[in-house]
Amino acid sequence: MERIAVIDFETTGISPGADCRATEIAAVLVENGRVVDRYQSLMNAGVRVPAFIEQLTGISTAMLKSAPSAATVMAEVADFVGAAPLVAHNAAFDQKFWDAELARIGRERQQPFACSLLLARRLLPDAPNHKLGTLTRWAGLPATGQAHRALADAEMAANLLGHLHERLASHYGLRQVSHPLLCQLQKVPAAKVDAFLARAAGRA
């Protein structure tokens, strides 16, 4: 399996803008189902953290004041990730912030995102819901630390991705699952997932 980067942002809100910025980023590099390297940093974008976000994440305005600048951190994490294809839980959210924060330093994403939320909806339809924490507990995956902190959530998503790979192997006989195949699978209508994966296994 190729090297994949699983990322997670903590932010001050739901959609990037002048008042809504990233506060923390983590990236974990996964090879052959194992985490081989990690990056995590708070980042100071010069914004205040709303009270309810501080309550959710434990990240305060005071903590950000002593953190490196968002520009420094984004340059570091983009170099850390390199050309590895990306995965995030509800990737539409992290992709918006990844692209917006990179644009602020004049850089542009080159690689595609896959979404562990869309994949879990297709491969784990019996889960009570598809929140990252629920899936982690439901699948019996290890605790990774304080939820709603970037590294703990990125490692949870990496573990979930490993669980999805095991599911593809055990139920569909797919032992080599590429990132492009994941990107295709996350768009397949739920009713056609079995047929799609049967065809993929036939080609493999």
Add this chain to the structure above:
DNA sequence: TGCCAGGCCCTCTTTAGGGCCTT
């Protein structure tokens, strides 16, 4: 001025509405 996310996915659908998921 007033607004303030948005794509996915199901259904009591398709001339639409609302819950899910991320912070």
